[in-house]
Amino acid sequence: MANDLSELIRRVHDLYRLTKDCREGLDIPAVDRALELAAMHLHDALWVLGADVGLNPDFDAPSDAAGPTTSGKEST
Amino acid sequence: MQWQRLRSLLRYANERSPFYRDLFRRIGAEPGDFRTLDQFKREFPKTDKKDFLHFQAEQPHYGRTLAVSEAEISMHAETSGSTGLKLHIPYTLYDTERYGESWIYGWWALGIRPTDSFYFAFNWGTFAGFWSAYWGVRRLGATVYSGGGQSTSGHIEQIIRLKPTVVLATPTYAVRLAEEAVKMGVDLPSSAVRFTYHAGEPGPTALPALRRQLEEAWGAVAGETLGVAELDAMAPNCPLGRGVHMNELNCFSWSCDPVDDVEVAEGEVGENVVTSFVQNAQPLINYRTHDLVRAYHRLCDCGRTWRYFDGSVLGRSDFMITVKGTNVYPTAVEVMVTETPGVSPYYQVLLDRLPSGLEELTVRAEADPKLPKSEYVPLAERLARRLKDSFEVRIPVEIVDPETLPRFELKTKRIIDRRPEEFRRQLDR
Numbered sequence: 091m092a093n094d095l096s097e098l099i100r101r102v103h104d105l106y107r108l109t110k111d112c113r114e115g116l117d118i119p120a121v122d123r124a125l126e127l128a129a130m131h132l133h134d135a136l137w138v139l140g141a142d143v144g145l146n147p148d149f150d151a152p153s154d155a156a157g158p159t160t161s162g163k164e165s166t
Numbered sequence: 167m168q169w170q171r172l173r174s175l176l177r178y179a180n181e182r183s184p185f186y187r188d189l190f191r192r193i194g195a196e197p198g199d200f201r202t203l204d205q206f207k208r209e210f211p212k213t214d215k216k217d218f219l220h221f222q223a224e225q226p227h228y229g230r231t232l233a234v235s236e237a238e239i240s241m242h243a244e245t246s247g248s249t250g251l252k253l254h255i256p257y258t259l260y261d262t263e264r265y266g267e268s269w270i271y272g273w274w275a276l277g278i279r280p281t282d283s284f285y286f287a288f289n290w291g292t293f294a295g296f297w298s299a300y301w302g303v304r305r306l307g308a309t310v311y312s313g314g315g316q317s318t319s320g321h322i323e324q325i326i327r328l329k330p331t332v333v334l335a336t337p338t339y340a341v342r343l344a345e346e347a348v349k350m351g352v353d354l355p356s357s358a359v360r361f362t363y364h365a366g367e368p369g370p371t372a373l374p375a376l377r378r379q380l381e382e383a384w385g386a387v388a389g390e391t392l393g394v395a396e397l398d399a400m401a402p403n404c405p406l407g408r409g410v411h412m413n414e415l416n417c418f419s420w421s422c423d424p425v426d427d428v429e430v431a432e433g434e435v436g437e438n439v440v441t442s443f444v445q446n447a448q449p450l451i452n453y454r455t456h457d458l459v460r461a462y463h464r465l466c467d468c469g470r471t472w473r474y475f476d477g478s479v480l481g482r483s484d485f486m487i488t489v490k491g492t493n494v495y496p497t498a499v500e501v502m503v504t505e506t507p508g509v510s511p512y513y514q515v516l517l518d519r520l521p522s523g524l525e526e527l528t529v530r531a532e533a534d535p536k537l538p539k540s541e542y543v544p545l546a547e548r549l550a551r552r553l554k555d556s557f558e559v560r561i562p563v564e565i566v567d568p569e570t571l572p573r574f575e576l577k578t579k580r581i582i583d584r585r586p587e588e589f590r591r592q593l594d595r
Contacts, residue, residue, distance in 0.1 A: 130260055138267075138415065140167050144174045146260050146446050149182075 099141045106132040110147070168418045169203055171443050176200060179449040182233035185221060186449065206452070207420050207429060212439060214454045218396070219253060227254045231448050234258055239447055243294035245395050255294055255396045256447040264444040265398055266301030268413050272391045272402025273306065275468070278332055278361055283309035285330035285359075287321045287343060290314045294395035295366050299334055302399070308332075318346045329358035333384070336366040337376055341511050342573060344383035355385025364390040368497055371403050371410055372478040375504040379511065392478055394455055398444040401475060404468050411472035416444045419473060421461050424483035435460050437483045438475070456484040496527070496581045499561065502553055503531055508545045510534050512571045519585040528562045529553070535568040 109129045116122045126147075133147045144150040176197035179186035189211060190196065200206045221229025227242070240259040244252040257265065273282075284303045288296040290312075303310050311328050313321050321343055325333065335343065340362050347354045362384050364370065369390035370377030380388040392401035392410045400417050401410035412419050421436030422429055430436035438457045442450045459475040466474050481497045496515045503513050513531035520526055529549065533542055542565040553561040572579070 130263070134260070134263060134267075137264075142170055145171070145178045145443065146258075149174070149178050 095139065099136065099139050102132055102135050102139070103141065106136065168414060172203070172206065172418055172441060173197065173200070175441065175443060175449060175451065178446075179233060179451060183449055184230040185217075186231075186233075186451070188230070203418070207422075207439075210452045212422075212427070212452045212454050213450065215253060215396070218448070222254050228256055228448060232256065233449055234447050241297070242292070243297060243395060244292040245294070253396055257445075258447045261444055261446050262298070262301045263305065264416055265298045266303075266305040268393075268399040268402070268416055268444065269299050269302030269391060270306050271411075271413055272389055272399075273302070273332075273361075273363065275402060275405040276361060276363075276387055276389045278306075278308075278363075280307035282332050282361075283311060283328075283330045284332045284334055285311040285313055285321075285325055285328065287313045287316075287325075287333060287335040287339060289316075295393065296334055298393070298399055299363075299365070318343060319350060322347045322350055322352055325354075325359065326352060326357060331358055332361045332363055333359050333386075334363050337364045337369045337373075337380065337388075337390070338367060338511065338574065340364065340380055340388075341376075341383065344380075347383075354383060357385075359384055359386050362386050362388045364388065365393050365399070368479065368500060371407065372480075372497065373501055373504050375501070376511070377407070379504075390478075392457075392475070394440070394457075396445070396448070397440055397442045397450055397453065397455070400440060400442070401478075404466060404470065404474065406466070406468050409474050409476045410478050411466065411470050411474050412438075412440075414472045417442050421459060424456075424458070432462055432464075433460060435480060438479075454483075456482050458483055498557070499527065499529065499553065500580065502556055503529055503549065506545075506549050506552065508534050508537050508541065509549065509565075510568060512573070513580065514571060515581045517581065517583045517585060526562075528564065530564045530566060530571070532568050532571050533565050539567075 106129060109125050109132060113122055113125050113129070116125070129147050133143060133150060136143045180190050180197050193209075193211060195209075200210065218229070218231055221231050234256075238258055239256040241257045241262055243255045243257070245255070284299075286296055286300065290297070300310060309330075311324065311330050313324060316324060333340065333343075344354055362380055368376075370380055370388040371390050377388050389403045390410075391399045391403065393399040398413065398416055400419075401412050403410050418441040420429060420439055421434070422439050424437040435458050438455045438459045438461070440450070440453050440455055442453070457479040458481045459479060460477065462474045462476065464474075465471055479497065496517075499515050500513075503509055504511065510532040513529060516528040516530060518526050518528065531549070533545065537545065546563040546565045550561060550563040553563070
């Protein structure tokens with residue numbers, strides 16, 4: 091799995107969503123904080139993997155960018 | 167990928183930061199109106215440190231530029247105020263994670279791994295530089311040894327006792343530590359230190375003579391990261407040692423002509439303009455760094471594709487001076503001084519305005535302690551001749567006795583601007 095990037099991104103994305111879902115209505119501060127940090131790190135993993143995620147876990151709608159640029163410097 | 171990230175950042179800044187909301191309104195545009203990176207570079211207004219200083223002075227601590235509530239700020243840092251006012255820099259916890267990650271790219275390129283241990287020859291305080299390196303060491307999974315509160319000899323004693331494999335310090339202070347070690351009879355090359363790593367001043371990438379000096383004194387590999395406190399530890403050293411690469415995971419950058427603001431061609435000297443994806447607390451978009459770089463965007467021999475700055479930062483657009491009709495970068499003068507045998511690492515570049523209105527540079531350098539006094543004048547003449555040959559302008563040189571110029575633990579003040587305030591730009595005051 092580790093060599094299949096798109097599958098890895100899909101699975102990390104699942105974990106990320108699940109972690110955020112678990113926080114909804116949660117009333118145990120220590121656990122809520124642990125899950126908040128977990129979501130932050132999973133978002134970071136998606137970021138490093140180059141997934142189309144927003145800037146941070148609090149603003150994580152995928153980009154609506156249609157795409158290409160003319161400079162040729164759009165990708166890393 | 168950078169385009170996706172930039173689009174997300176533009177929407178974020180417009181929604182969360184009053185400063186950027188006003189900016190979009192002022193230019194009559196929405197984030198979605200920017201369709202290409204080229205259009206963004208041409209049409210999005212450049213931001214500058216002075217904008218942020220202005221808003222911070224108007225409404226402490228951060229003014230209208232914040233994009234988060236103050237409760238979400240995890241860390242506050244400040245610049246040294248070398249340009250006059252201290253810039254307040256807020257970071258969210260996530261900002262500190264990504265900022266820390268940026269350091270790791272430079273370390274990893276040199277061979278530093280989670281099994282290494284880092285000694286911070288640094289007294290903490292509010293200076294962002296090595297705090298962000300601390301975030302990086304934590305993230306890397308390596309060991310932190312704090313040198314906070316120690317004297318120079320205390321650092322040496324700790325380095326010998328704790329056996330770190332990496333020492334973090336400004337380049338000048340690493341030289342100072344090595345001098346102190348010699349006085350103490352400590353042989354640093356036989357210590358556990360395998361790497362010295364630097365930031366905050368022109369380092370081993372920009373100044374080859376400094377690299378030689380550091381590597382000989384420590385018996386270790388010297389590396390550096392080019393950072394801007396408010397932006398990111400944004401450009402780790404290329405492992406080939408002659409330049410740095412912009413971290414394109416966390417930044418989008420391009421080079422513009424500092425006078426007419428248009429993009430300069432690859433390989434031409436231009437000012438590095440950066441958009442950081444790391445700074446969520448206080449977004450910095452199309453931000454003028456005033457760093458003059460010669461950039462290439464192609465596959466490097468080291469295997470990296472990230473934008474490459476040959477020789478790191480060559481000078482400052484806000485400190486480029488015209489000496490008798492010739493543009494001179496003080497950093498380039500520094501390179502020449504450090505390459506001259508007989509001169510110690512302690513020197514000053516003095517900038518004056520003559521009654522005629524012309525500006526003049528003078529180099530004042532300490533002689534190497536082994537140099538007899540009778541050699542001072544010939545050395546000054548030799549260095550002045552080299553400077554004249556390089557810059558085609560006469561730069562007077564004054565050689566002074568060893569240990570007469572001031573020593574600094576953090577940013578060394580080597581460029582002394584003695585021009586009247588009214589003849590300086592705001593950020594040079």
